Amino acid sequence: MSDVYAEPTTGTAPTDPATTLARYTTLRLGGPAGRLATATTAEEIVQKVQEAEARDEPVLVLAGGSNVVIGDQGFPGTVVLVRSRGFQVVAEDAETLTVRVEAGEPWDDLVAATVARDWSGLECLSGIPGSAGATPIQNVGAYGQEVAETIIGVQAYDRTHREVVRIEAADCGFAYRGSIFKYSDRWVVLSVDFRLTRSPLSGPVRYAELARAVGVEVGDRVPLADARATVLRLRAGKGMVLDADDPDTWSVGSFFTNPVLEREAYELLRERAADLGEPPSWPGAGDVVKVSAAWLIDKAGFGKGHPGPEGVAISSKHTLALTNRGGTASTSSLVALAREIRDGVHDRFGVALHPEPVLVNCVI
Ligand SMILES: Cc1cc2nc3c(=O)[nH]c(=O)nc-3n(C[C@H](O)[C@H](O)[C@H](O)COP(=O)(O)OP(=O)(O)OC[C@H]3O[C@@H](n4cnc5c(N)ncnc54)[C@H](O)[C@@H]3O)c2cc1C
Numbered sequence: 001m002s003d004v005y006a007e008p009t010t011g012t013a014p015t016d017p018a019t020t021l022a023r024y025t026t027l028r029l030g031g032p033a034g035r036l037a038t039a040t041t042a043e044e045i046v047q048k049v050q051e052a053e054a055r056d057e058p059v060l061v062l063a064g065g066s067n068v069v070i071g072d073q074g075f076p077g078t079v080v081l082v083r084s085r086g087f088q089v090v091a092e093d094a095e096t097l098t099v100r101v102e103a104g105e106p107w108d109d110l111v112a113a114t115v116a117r118d119w120s121g122l123e124c125l126s127g128i129p130g131s132a133g134a135t136p137i138q139n140v141g142a143y144g145q146e147v148a149e150t151i152i153g154v155q156a157y158d159r160t161h162r163e164v165v166r167i168e169a170a171d172c173g174f175a176y177r178g179s180i181f182k183y184s185d186r187w188v189v190l191s192v193d194f195r196l197t198r199s200p201l202s203g204p205v206r207y208a209e210l211a212r213a214v215g216v217e218v219g220d221r222v223p224l225a226d227a228r229a230t231v232l233r234l235r236a237g238k239g240m241v242l243d244a245d246d247p248d249t250w251s252v253g254s255f256f257t258n259p260v261l262e263r264e265a266y267e268l269l270r271e272r273a274a275d276l277g278e279p280p281s282w283p284g285a286g287d288v289v290k291v292s293a294a295w296l297i298d299k300a301g302f303g304k305g306h307p308g309p310e311g312v313a314i315s316s317k318h319t320l321a322l323t324n325r326g327g328t329a330s331t332s333s334l335v336a337l338a339r340e341i342r343d344g345v346h347d348r349f350g351v352a353l354h355p356e357p358v359l360v361n362c363v364i
Contacts, residue, residue: 005064005083005106021074024081025065026129026242028250028324029331030360031074033060038081042102042190045082046157046164049188052078053159060360061188063104064130066242067138067252071361072331082133084190087113096197098152103133103189107140115224119196120203121150123227124210127235129242129253133189137181138356139174143231144206148174150194156187164190176290177257177356202227209234239317251321252357255338256293259351260284266291272349273299293353294319297341300348308337331362338364 005024021030034057037048045061052059058077062068084104091098097119101110107130111122124145125135134140135147136154151174154167167187173180181187197203201221205211211218213230235241239248261269266281266289273279276299280292298304298319306314308322311329314337315321322337342353342364355364 005081019074021062021065021070021079024062024079025068025070026250027065027069027252027331027334028326029072029329029334030068030070031072031331033074033079034076035078036081037078038083040083040085040104042084042155045080045084045103045188045190048078048080049157049159050162052080059159059185061185063134064106066129067134067357069252069331069334069355069357069359069362071359073361075360080188082131084133087132090193094198096195099194099196100155101132101192101194103131103191105132106130107132107135111228114196115228118198118200118224120199120201120224121145121194121196122147123202123224124205124207124231126228126231127241132192136172136174136179136189136192137358138177139179141177143210143234145203146174147194148172150196151192152195153193154187154189155191155193156181156189158187160186176260176284182358200224237317239315239321239323247323247325248315248317248321250324250326251315254293254320254356255322256297256320256342256353257356258282258290258293259296259353260288260290261351263287263289265351269349269351291351296345296349296351296353300341300345302341302344308340309333312337314341335362335364 019032019036021033022028039045039048049059060075060079062079063082082104084102087099087101089097090100107128110132111126114122124143136151139146139148152169156165158165202224204219208218213234214222214226216222243249280295282290284290304319305316310333311325311327312334313325315323322334345353
């Protein structure tokens with residue numbers, strides 16, 4: 001089996017020790033871990049966490065490293081690398097089935113397997129890097145689908161009560177790029193249950209760009225394989241599929257979430273952007289509006305390829321991806337670029353941008 005979490009050999013300094021976390025992040029940035037512990041089963045994950053706690057060491061759970069920005073000082077504790085694998089059907093009926101997926105299962109391998117079996121529900125999330133166990137953390141989503149629609153529960157180790165628990169989806173606090181798990185180190189996800197539909201067709205396509213690309217109307221269903229292939233093609237064109245040879249993909253994907261604005265704040269933005277046309281937006285839950293962060297960044301003067309200090313730059317394919325161009329890049333230079341963009345957007349439009357990845361020992 002190929003190891004999708006393989007350590008990159010370029011983009012990190014050749015003198016970096018084996019414990020450098022740059023080897024375990026898609027940004028290829030981050031200083032050393034105090035200690036690295038690899039866990040290949042759910043039991044081992046619990047054991048490695050408990051061992052670190054017994055030594056009174058802080059714990060960082062790391063899987064694909066595709067949604068973390070780790071400071072140049074690294075992490076002065078135990079980093080538990082989640083490498084458990086596999087999935088199994090744990091319940092089924094005529095229309096649906098429940099798949100229990102080990103936390104370390106590479107996400108896109110899972111999506112490919114479900115598409116191949118005519119299990120509908122994850123197809124639009126094709127090509128997203130990282131692990132299945134991390135998908136509930138920020139309610140991973142793309143192209144009109146998010147995991148909150150299919151996750152029915154999570155098995156997790158509760159570090160506060162020192163026991164393995166089942167958390168039902170309704171108690172996961174799923175929100176746009178968020179959940180109870182994000183910014184909390186109380187729970188370590190061991191496995192995730194997804195309820196999928198037996199169907200060779202996708203759910204109704206909700207994302208206009210995807211509908212156009214497959215050649216259907218929004219709301220139509222398409223063969224799962226077509227949805228997957230089209231999403232992969234669209235993502236690759238934006239540098240949103242990992243490619244070891246393409247620094248445009250040495251990122252955390254979108255660095256900022258799309259701002260969610262109250263109606264009044266949205267009207268203020270429209271006034272400040274009057275000379276630029278209508279800001280792309282989508283209705284949010286309630287009387288709020290979600291605005292395109294990529295548009296704000298671009299219109300504030302930070303276009304594709306915009307260089308930052310010391311080997312970092314905005315991707316040449318997507319304004320939302322801050323990338324490591326190799327060589328002298330560091331987390332502090334990436335953070336400096338992020339600050340420049342955040343402050344520039346605020347000065348121009350009065351809108352606050354918030355980082356999407358989890359920041360470990362660094363601040364923006
Ligand atoms: C090129 C690219 C494209 C991307 N596109 C998208 C996209 O379209 N949509 C989207 O939502 N995201 C996207 N991402 C972000 C990222 O891939 C997802 O958030 C992914 O789920 C992170 O998985 P991971 O295993 O790499 O998590 P990691 O980066 O290893 O960890 C992320 C956070 O989750 C925690 N964590 C990880 N595993 C566990 C666990 N088992 N238990 C408890 N905590 C855990 C970590 O401690 C950390 O806080 C993209 C990233 C890249 C690099």
